[in-house]
Amino acid sequence: MMMKDMVCIVCPVGCRISVDEDSDYEVTGNKCPKGASYGKKELTFPTRTITSTVKIKNAIHNRLPVKTSSEIPKNMIFDVMRELNKIEVVSPIKVGDVILENVLNTGVNIIASRDM
Structure with missing residues (x-):
């Protein structure tokens, strides 16, 4: 058993x-x-929601908090994090803005979790 x-x-x-x-x-x-x-x-x-940050230009802080719009397979966490490390956005950004659409063909978006 x-x-x-x-x-x-x-x-x-x-x-x-x-x-x-x-x-x-x-x-x-x-x-x-x-x-x-x-x-x-x-x-x-197993799946997880990812919360992280990406680089942002012309904002009061140099990192923008982001999260997945829904859960991703647990075995893809490190691959998604590598994709997030490649991203740099430019202010202004609003909460809920899609930062990266369909990350690694998962059907899940990376969205901003703060206005900047």
Whole structure:
């Protein structure tokens, strides 16, 4: 039997959950339904939201905070970060502006998370 123990990060409770890979990813220890879906997803197709910064010219700060518009596959985090390191934008930028569209063909955009 293959059991994976982890802490659910969907909500602030932080339930300690166990996922049984041999029983169709059955989740135990969760206090809400979100824990069950998180546990299964984390073992079958883990994803993450990225928050970072990119260079910006003509602004009060030299870095603009950005984030992914939705989650990306966990195994692509470092590839996306390399793409972000190549970007330099010019002020003015508004919250929600698309900084990089369809990053690495994921269907996910990189968006500004601050006005500058």
